[in-house]
Amino acid sequence: MTKALSIKDLYKTYDNGTQALKGINLEVEQGDFFALLGPNGAGKSTAIGIICSLVNKSSGQVEVFGHDIDKNLAAAKTQLGLVPQEFNFNMFEGVEQIIVQQAGYYGISRKEAKKRAQPLLEQLGLWDKRDAQSRELSGGMKRRLMIARGLIHEPKLLILDEPTAGVDIELRRSMWEFMQELNREKKTTIVLTTHYLEEAESLCRNIAIINHGEIAENTSMKALLAKLDLETFVLDTTGLPATMPKINGYDVRVRDETCIEVDVHKGDGVNGVFEELSKQGITVLSMRNKANRLEELFVRLVENPHGEAKS
Amino acid sequence: MNLVAFQTIVIKEITRWTRIWTQTLLPPAITMTLYFVIFGNLIGSRVGEMDGFGYMEYIVPGLIMMSVITNSYGNVVSSFFSSKYQRSIEEMMVSPVSNWVILAGYVGGGVLRGLFTGLIVTIVASFFVDLQIHNFWVVISVVLLTSILFAIGGLINAVFAKKFDDVAIVPTFILTPLTYLGGVFYSISLLPEFWQGVSKLNPIIYMVNAFRFGFLGKSDIQIGIAFAIILVFIAILTSFAMYLLNRGIGLRA
Incomplete structure (x- = not known):
């Protein structure tokens, strides 16, 4: 079966000479809940940036559901949703506006986007805030807004880069449930990076640990824990x-x-x-x-x- | 072409400049009113005729063009840079929107603001002078092409800008001098021959004069040359903007 994500010999050296990725290889199966862990500066965000076209790779190959990002970038991007680590929406735009615009970039009409936005925003507890400017939202709401934005085009592969950072325990738990339901019910493949290792252990079936730009471990969560x-x-x-x-x-x-x-x-x-x-x-x-x-x-x-x- | 995405970017831009109308639409109306009152009414009456037209009548096309240039450029440079600064540009970068659509969408938004501002200035001008249109199609085509040209220029500026100061450098130190020296307020035929030659190196001369021709039927330069120059500049800047977007310069690490 085609892999949801396949990374081969991925290298990245920044202009300042920093070698962020030293030939990583990684495969994520369809329907998986996959943890990508590593300390700060290990190369996680660089890898995610390359997968999502936010960072240029130096060499290597990335395929999303069989679509090579060098040969068929648009098709690869269509399958992909990103919830980035840092807030990256226009602070002056409204909640619903952000979601509907994002859908528009994927070719989804405004009418259809509005239809999709309502249940999504309701599920994430943002429907009452749909007309509010995003800068007026609390930190937790902003995180949920980014999740809604990443899901509006119904991607088959969702990359969550530290989605629960700075979120209180109650909200974190509800976000876990949401992510699990998404993975279970909609069969969305999820790649999660987090510093809360309890989160990775509870949610993810497979895991890769990246350190100094190299994969230090890549196995199932069960196999990894059995090593202990x-x-x-x-x-x-x-x-x-x-x-x-x-x-x-x-x-x-x-x-x-x-x-x-x-x-x-x-x-x-x-x-x-x-x-x-x-x-x-x-x-x-x-x-x-x-x-x-x-x-x-x-x-x-x-x-x-x-x-x-x-x- | 992803037309929905194009429409989305244009609507996003219109929403932006109408939301902040006190910063985008009101200032040109006030500035141009002052120009008409001071240069047209007060000083203009002492200047007398320019190329056979009343001074006020003579400067109106140039002033409309000046506001179109400033607003088309200013809209794209500030909006695109703001998207870079807030990183909301990543919303587009992760999506399958092609770079052509991103360029066309931002340019479309900038052109619409430029033209809307031009319309406001034209309405303001109509209170001061009885506007005649010599050739409607020249007026429309010149203003549209000039607006497109400067909107693309604004995007290129934004791509290279690293801080808000960089957004203001080109309009302040290049665009404003070129516009003021671009025959908005005078006919270059008044200048000594040497300075007429120098003036003809300023591309804005061609746009202002072609636009003025559309209104008054009078120009310091040939209209055909003006169109050719605008189109060549559009082609060069479009190619350069696409090169920058495709390479991800200023956008991707």
């Missing part, structure tokens, strides 16, 4: 003895007078930890994961791009 064979738990206790408690088979670190961190290898289970602590008269009040699992892997991959993700 060690989890760190934080345990709050009623109190610790003066000397650091030793628990056979586990690495333990004391955080403060009541709190310890324990590394648990996959398959070992945590029962042994409780048994050992109980023997030493230490009562555990609560326990939590130290960090998001994906976050741990991400940090390791980014800090050691050529190393193994395993501990």
Whole structure:
């Protein structure tokens, strides 16, 4: 089946000599919910810019649903919707005007665009603001406006570049639901970049991590998380003895007078930890994961791009 | 050609310049009224006749043309640069709109503002002078082609502009001097032969004179040459604008 997105040997060197992309290869299947992660300056936005014709590539090939952007750019663009990282609409234009104009650029008549705009704006909670100038909207509303604008031509591939940055938790959750529904019901392929790794872990089925202009990892979310064979738990206790408690088979670190961190290898289970602590008269009040699992892997991959993700 | 996209850009532009009518439509009406009062009524009566016409009658075509040039250019340069500055130009860049349509849409919006302003100035002028039209088609074709030419010029300026100052440099230091020295207020036949030759290097001379010919049937230069020069400039600037847009100069990293 034709890939929703196919990138081959993509290079980008800016005029100032910065090599932003060093030959990345990437494929996104149709209907996928794909995470493209990487630290700031890793090359994510450059890659997205090239896919969306906002940045000129130095070399390489990009295909969107089989349409090569060098040979059939208009067809590729028709399949593509972009929700960029930064607000990029005219601040003096109205909400509905922005949406209808965007549809017009795709050859959709004003009448049809207005028909499409209403349910979209209603779904995103912007219908009441349709006549407001975009500069009058709150940050969350502006984000939703960009999503509506990116969807008005019903693209088969939607690229969301940090869509939930600076959005409160409640709105973020509702945007997650919206994106999931879009992927599930309308079969829209979604490529998501985000710094909220919890977001990527919850939403995405496949993942690529880009670092220093290279793909550091490209696999399914399940396979990537399976690489993590060690989890760190934080345990709050009623109190610790003066000397650091030793628990056979586990690495333990004391955080403060009541709190310890324990590394648990996959398959070992945590029962042994409780048994050992109980023997030493230490009562555990609560326990939590130290960090998001994906976050741990991400940090390791980014800090050691050529190393193994395993501990 | 994606006609819906073309129409969308033109409507967007009309919406923009009508929304800010106090910045776009009102100033030329006031400025030109002042020109007519001061240069036409007060000073004009002392100047006497120019090429056999009352001074007021003589300068009206030039003043209309001046407002058309300024507004066609100004609309595209400020609107396109503003789209670059706010990055809303990316809305078009990610869509399948061709660069031809982007150019035509912005030029269309600029031309409509230029012509609308020209109409306002013409209406204002009709309060001061009894306007005659010698050749309607020359008037229409010259004003339309000149408006197109300067609208394209405005887009090229906007492509290169990196800050708001860059938007004002060309109109202030090139366009205004060329327009004032372009025979708006005088006949170049009044100048010594050397300066007549120099004046003929100024392309605006040809536009103003061709336009004046349409009204008064009198021109310092041949109308055919004027049309040829305008068309050659349109062809050159269109090619250059398309080159810039296709290469993404000033737009894509």
